[in-house]
Every structure is written in C-alpha cells, then in structure tokens.
Amino acid sequence: GDSVTQMEGPVTLSEEAFLTINCTYTATGYPSLFWYVQYPGEGLQLLLKATKADDKGSNKGFEATYRKETTSFHLEKGSVQVSDSAVYFCALSEFGSSNTGKLIFGQGTTLQVKP
Amino acid sequence: NAGVTQTPKFRILKIGQSMTLQCTQDMNHNYMYWYRQDPGMGLKLIYYSVGAGITDKGEVPNGYNVSRSTTEDFPLRLELAAPSQTSVYFCASSYPKGLVNEQFFGPGTRLTVL
Numbered sequence: 415g416d417s418v419t420q421m422e423g424p425v426t427l428s429e430e431a432f433l434t435i436n437c438t439y440t441a442t443g444y445p446s447l448f449w450y451v452q453y454p455g456e457g458l459q460l461l462l463k464a465t466k467a468d469d470k471g472s473n474k475g476f477e478a479t480y481r482k483e484t485t486s487f488h489l490e491k492g493s494v495q496v497s498d499s500a501v502y503f504c505a506l507s508e509f510g511s512s513n514t515g516k517l518i519f520g521q522g523t524t525l526q527v528k529p
Numbered sequence: 530n531a532g533v534t535q536t537p538k539f540r541i542l543k544i545g546q547s548m549t550l551q552c553t554q555d556m557n558h559n560y561m562y563w564y565r566q567d568p569g570m571g572l573k574l575i576y577y578s579v580g581a582g583i584t585d586k587g588e589v590p591n592g593y594n595v596s597r598s599t600t601e602d603f604p605l606r607l608e609l610a611a612p613s614q615t616s617v618y619f620c621a622s623s624y625p626k627g628l629v630n631e632q633f634f635g636p637g638t639r640l641t642v643l
Contacts, residue, residue, distance in 0.1 A: 418571075446629055446630070448631075450634075455636075456636060456637075457533075457619055457634035457635050457636045457637050458572075458619065458621075458634040459634070460631050460632075460633075463629060463631065465629055503571065503572070507630050514560075514577060514579060514585070515560055515623055515625050515630030515632075516562070516574055516577060516587070517562075517572075517574070517630075517632060519571040519572045519573075520571055521569060521570055521571040522569070522571050
C-alpha cells in the first residue's frame, strides 16, 4: 500500500539556520503531496501542497518540490525562527476511483529552534 | 466560520466505559474524517465519510463506530473503552477540488483510558 517516510526527529537548530526535513513516499498512482504543521496543543494546519511532478509548494518561507524521479517531497526553509518550532507531517492523497481523498501521513518530525 | 470544532478537549475514561467524541464543521464540507494520533506514530485513519448517510472504515476502525446523519456532524463512538484507545483524536473535513483535497483539522480530543 501507499506509505510516507519522514526523517527521524527531533531536529534541533539554532535561529537562522537552514532547515531540511526529508520525506519520501511510495504510491501506485499519482498522489498529491502535502506538508502539515502542528503547533503545540493545536490541530494540524496545511503548510503547503503540490499536485504534480516538479510542482513547488511554498508558504511562510517554507518550500518543497514534488520529485517524481526520487519519490521525494523534502521540506526546506532558509532561515528558521523560534516560532517555527512544531511537529511537521508529510502526507499524500490519492484520488483514485474511490475518490475518498484519504490522507496517508508520515510519522512526523519534531523541530525545535533555539534562540 | 468556526471551522472544525471538537468536544470535549480532554477526557479520562475507565476501562469498559463508553463515550462519544463530537465533531462539527460549518464549512459545508461533504467529506469528514476521524484520525488518532499516537506518540511518534503519525496519524491513523479510523473512519471517514464522503457525505451524509455514508461512512466507511479506515485503517484502524476496531473498537469504534461512527454515524453521519447531517453534513455538519460526524460523531465517533467508543463502546467499551480499552487502554489501547488512549490517544489524541482529530476530526477533519474537506471539499475536494480537482486534484487537491485539503483537509481542515479540529483542535483534537485527548483521551486517556485507565
């Protein structure tokens, strides 16, 4: 079945450091890919998305490019802030014949940014 | 818009007790979902619904039941609570547009079964 694998956390960075969180996927069809963020004590919020190969999703300084050849969707940010401390989830959604739009999540990566 | 609301925020149950987790959305979304989040495990889909009167099992449905009598509400029922159901539960809704199905999440219910 479809699956998503993220790099293990926690990731601890100093403010203004460069961030990469790796995400790879396995899917039989052509999924849409997402990054969700969960701030402490809150639900998940969509951070960015990409629906086809070579699409780049971006939001709040974060970027991720849909790479079909490497089945990857790595999250990057050039300069992190303390306020970026959160758990980040990579996810995929396939719209096949069932059209359920179900999301399959990775295990999440905790990011801690220190001043 | 309030978005997706869930009640209660926290609950402690004894083994064998029953309870219903409430979920309501005011965005007129036809798709709704229930997930559980265990530490370090990501989210697992329990049940989902593509419209009023239609529900289906997700990845981990055992021990749970759902109903969808209206577009707005999607309650999750635990009949005989077990310690393995200790988790954080998230409800989500969406309205698929083309290739994109952005799901909107509620704040979650933290459930402990002792």
